[in-house]
Amino acid sequence: MREMKRAGDPRRLGEAPLEAILDYSPAIIHLKDLQGRYLLINRRFEELFKVQRRQTLGKTAHDLFPLGTANALRNHDQQVLASQAPLEFEEVLPLDGQPHTYISVKFPLLDARGVPYATCGISTDITERKQAEQALKAAVDQLKASHEQLQAVQLQLIQAAKLESLGKLAATVAHEVKNPLQSILMGLDYLERNLPAANPQLPLVLTDMRNAVERANLIVRELMQLSAPTDFQMKDEDLNALVQRCLWLMNCEVIASQTTLVQNLAPDLPPVKLDWRKMEQVLINLFINALQAMSQGGVLTVTTRLARLENLLPLTGATFPQFSAQDPLVTLEVQDTGTGIAEADLPRIFDPFFTTKPPGVGTGLGLSVVKNIVDLHGGAIHIRNAPPQGALVTLILKARKDKHYDPKQNQ
Amino acid sequence: MTPSKTNEPRLASSVPASPSAQPEANPAKTDRKRILVVDDQVNITRLLKLNLEQTNLYLVRTENDARAALAAAKEFQPHLILLDVMMPGMDGGRLAAQFQASPELKSVPIIFLTATVTHDEVLQRGGLVGGLPFLAKPVNLAEVLRCLRQHLR
Numbered sequence: 001m002r003e004m005k006r007a008g009d010p011r012r013l014g015e016a017p018l019e020a021i022l023d024y025s026p027a028i029i030h031l032k033d034l035q036g037r038y039l040l041i042n043r044r045f046e047e048l049f050k051v052q053r054r055q056t057l058g059k060t061a062h063d064l065f066p067l068g069t070a071n072a073l074r075n076h077d078q079q080v081l082a083s084q085a086p087l088e089f090e091e092v093l094p095l096d097g098q099p100h101t102y103i104s105v106k107f108p109l110l111d112a113r114g115v116p117y118a119t120c121g122i123s124t125d126i127t128e129r130k131q132a133e134q135a136l137k138a139a140v141d142q143l144k145a146s147h148e149q150l151q152a153v154q155l156q157l158i159q160a161a162k163l164e165s166l167g168k169l170a171a172t173v174a175h176e177v178k179n180p181l182q183s184i185l186m187g188l189d190y191l192e193r194n195l196p197a198a199n200p201q202l203p204l205v206l207t208d209m210r211n212a213v214e215r216a217n218l219i220v221r222e223l224m225q226l227s228a229p230t231d232f233q234m235k236d237e238d239l240n241a242l243v244q245r246c247l248w249l250m251n252c253e254v255i256a257s258q259t260t261l262v263q264n265l266a267p268d269l270p271p272v273k274l275d276w277r278k279m280e281q282v283l284i285n286l287f288i289n290a291l292q293a294m295s296q297g298g299v300l301t302v303t304t305r306l307a308r309l310e311n312l313l314p315l316t317g318a319t320f321p322q323f324s325a326q327d328p329l330v331t332l333e334v335q336d337t338g339t340g341i342a343e344a345d346l347p348r349i350f351d352p353f354f355t356t357k358p359p360g361v362g363t364g365l366g367l368s369v370v371k372n373i374v375d376l377h378g379g380a381i382h383i384r385n386a387p388p389q390g391a392l393v394t395l396i397l398k399a400r401k402d403k404h405y406d407p408k409q410n411q
Numbered sequence: 412m413t414p415s416k417t418n419e420p421r422l423a424s425s426v427p428a429s430p431s432a433q434p435e436a437n438p439a440k441t442d443r444k445r446i447l448v449v450d451d452q453v454n455i456t457r458l459l460k461l462n463l464e465q466t467n468l469y470l471v472r473t474e475n476d477a478r479a480a481l482a483a484a485k486e487f488q489p490h491l492i493l494l495d496v497m498m499p500g501m502d503g504g505r506l507a508a509q510f511q512a513s514p515e516l517k518s519v520p521i522i523f524l525t526a527t528v529t530h531d532e533v534l535q536r537g538g539l540v541g542g543l544p545f546l547a548k549p550v551n552l553a554e555v556l557r558c559l560r561q562h563l564r
Contacts, residue, residue, distance in 0.1 A: 175526045178526035178548040179452050182455050182549040183454040183455050184549070185550070185551055186458035186459055186552065190458060213549060221530070
C-alpha cells in the first residue's frame with residue numbers, strides 16, 4: 001500500500017511517465033509543426049513504419065509515405081489547424097505493403113496566446129474492425145437482396161394461390177352462369193320467331209336482352225381465361241411480326257377511331273419464346289384499351305426495342321425481380337394520347353373487375369387476363385401516365401439469348 | 412301453326428318437365444329426325460325442344476335424368492343425341508360411353524352441349540374437342556341447327 005501511494009504521487013513522477021505513455025502506447029502518436037515536419041514520434045510509429053526517431057524528426061509525411069497518402073495526411077493536419085479544434089479522420093496508411101485503416105484523432109497544440117504551433121495525432125489501427133464491418137455489410141446486403149427476392153417469390157406465390165382459387169371459382173361460376181344463359185338465349189330465339197305483331201317495342205326489348213346475354217357470357221369467358229392458361233404453346237416468335245399482325249387485325253378500329261398509328265419497331269429483334277395466340281390476345285387488348293382511351297382520336301404509338309434490366313428502372317420506376325441483369329429483354333410500348341389514368345387508380349389497374357371505362361364498355365377483366373398471360377410467359381407489364389398526356393404500357397419479355405447478342409451494342 | 416295461339420299451350424302441354432310423363436309421337440310414324448336431348452337443366456331441354464320442333468325438321472325427346480338416358484335412347488332410337496357433360500348421377504362422358512357400347516346406339520352421333528368448354532376453344536379446334544363434336548353453352552339456335560345439319564348428313 002505504501003508503495004502504491006508513493007507511485008501515485010504526481011509530484012514524484014516527473015517526465016518519465018509521459019515518455020512511457022508515448023512509448024508503450026499501442027496507438028501511433030506524433031507531433032508536427034505548422035509545416036508538417038515531425039517534432040515527435042513514438043516507438044509504435046518507429047516499429048510500424050520501420051523508421052528511426054532521430055532520422056525522422058524534421059521530415060514530413062511526404063518523405064515517409066507515398067504521395068497520395070502524404071497529401072491526405074497533410075490535408076487533415078491543415079483542417080485541424082484551420083478549425084483549431086480536435087477532429088477525427090479515417091486514414092489509410094501502408095504497412096508492409098498492405099493498406100491499413102486507422103482512426104486518427106488530431107488536435108492542435110496552442111501557445112499561451114492561443115495560437116496553434118503544432119498538431120498532434122493519435123492513430124489506432126482499425127483494419128480488422130473495418131474488414132469485419134465490410135464483411136457484415138456485405139452479409140447484410142446479401143441478406144437484404146435475399147429478403148427482397150423472397151418477398152417477390154412470396155408475392156408471386158400469393159398471386160398464384162389467388163389465381164388458383166379464382167380459377168376454381170371461375171370454373172364453378174362459368175358452369176352455373178352459362179346454363180341459365182343458355183335458357184335465356186333459347187327463350188329469346190323462340191320468342192323472336194313467335195312475337196305478336198302488335199307491339200313494335202318487343203323486338204327492341206329482345207335485342208337488349210340478347211346483348212345482355214352476350215355481355216354476361218363475355219364476362220364469364222374472360223373470368224375463365226384468368227384461370228385456365230394451361231395449354232400454352234411456346235415457340236420462338238418474331239415480336240414485330242406479332243405486333244404487325246395484331247395492328248392489321250385492328251385496322252378497322254384504328255381508322256374508325258380517327259387515330260394516327262405510329263410504329264417504331266426495332267429491326268433485328270431476337271426471337272421471343274411465346275404462345276402466339278395468347279400474346280395476340282394481350283396485344284389486341286392493349287390496342288383496344290388505347291383506342292378506347294382516345295375517343296376523340298389521337299396518336300397510337302407502338303414501339304419495340306431491345307433492353308436491359310438497368311434500362312427499365314429509369315423508364316418505368318419499377319423493379320422487376322423476374323429478370324436478371326444478364327437477360328436479353330425486348331420491350332413493347334403502347335402509348336396513347338388519351339386522358340391517362342388517375343394516379344390513384346394505377347395500383348388497382350390489374351385487379352379483376354376494376355375498370356376505368358364507362359359503364360358497359362369494359363368487363364374489368366381485360367387487363368387481369370393480360371397480366372396473367374404475361375406473368376405466365378415469365379414477363380412483366382407496367383402501366384404509367386406518360387407526359388404530355390396519355391398512358392404508356394410497357395410489356396417486357398425475355399428474348400432468346402443469341403450467341404452474338406450484346407445488349408450494349410443493340411440498344 | 413300460328414305462334415300467338417301455340418306459345419303457352421305448347422309450353423304447358425306438349426313439353427312437360429318430367430321426362431317420364433312425355434307423350435311422344437310414335438317415332439316410326441314421322442320423317443322428322445329424332446333428337447334426344449339429355450341435360451339435367453329442365454328449362455334448357457324444354458326450350459331446345461320448343462325451338463327444334465318448331466322448325467318441323469326434328470322430333471325431340473328430352474331427358475333430365477342421366478341415369479335414365481340409356482333406356483330413353485333405346486326406346487326413342489334417336490338419329491342424334493345432344494348431351495350435356497356435367498350432370499348429377501352420371502357425367503356426359505360416361506353416358507356417351509354407354510351409348511357407344513350399345514349395339515343399337517353405337518352409330519348414333521353425339522354432340523356435347525356443355526358449359527365446360529368455351530366458344531373460342533371449340534372454334535379453334537374446328538368444332539371438335541378430343542375428336543368429339545362440341546357446342547359451348549350458351550349457344551344460339553342457329554348454331555345448334557347448323558351443327559345438327561352437319562352431323563345428320
